Amino acid sequence: MAQSRAGRLAPVVEMAEKAEKAAVQRLGHFQGQVRLAESKLADLEAFRLDYQEQWIIRGSSGVSGQWLLGYQGFLAQLGTAIDQQRQSLVWHQNNLTKARDSWQQAFARVEGLRKLVQRYMDEARKLEDRREQKLLDELSQRLPRQDPY
Template identity: 30%
Template sequence: MTHPTLQPLFVLLEQAEQARDDIVAQQARAEQAHAAAQAQQAQLHGYRQDYQQRWRQQFAQGVAIALANCYHDFAGRLDGVVEMQSEQVTRAAQAIEQLRERRLAAELRVASVRKLIERREALMRAQGERREQKGADELASRAAWQRLQQGNVFDMA
């Protein structure tokens, strides 16, 4: 059973652990989103390379100017999409780093509250031991005093 004065600290510890767990869950989701963005980026790079390779072969055989303009327009849009996806990967990585920093701060808070609880418990144990020692000392003193008094009573008789 915990001492009632420690109850607020245990509530604080529970809240700190919940906040940390929430951040850990957010970080896991951010890491999944980052992995998905990287996978999509790899697919886009692969598609762009395939597209460019196919059109190199077409250009080697000769194509109409209108078809070449279509290729360049689509290739430009594809490059834009690849660039946007790269930015998405970068933002996802930054989100992970921010959540990592928040998680470390939350873990530090949990550890600090636990340490505070440990210190308070140790202080309460020490105070209890001092009270017990004081009580034992008083009891021994009374017993000695009583023996002394009883010895004086026998001397007077």
């Protein structure tokens, strides 16, 4: 009976394993998205730093008012892009956190089901061992006893 319980759980375990595998794939996807967003943010910040260094170089020789307005306008646009990229990074990090939580729940479910199946199999094995021992005991009692003398 316990063995059949383990057998009946096999499709449930298989479905849980598929769900866990899908959760792992989602987790990997979101990890990649976070890395990409971090890389874009780093690129934007490096570009802003380079652009600000241009001010130092160009400003030391004097600049026109028009150049200064263009510089400040572009720097403001760059700041906006960096802020948006930071928001994007936070959004991707939140998705990653949710995906990690989802995977942890799926993993725990699979592990719990595997332990349950193992317990059912152990119970079935113990039951079968007891039956065998009982049968052997009955057979040994039925055998004629031989006198050692």
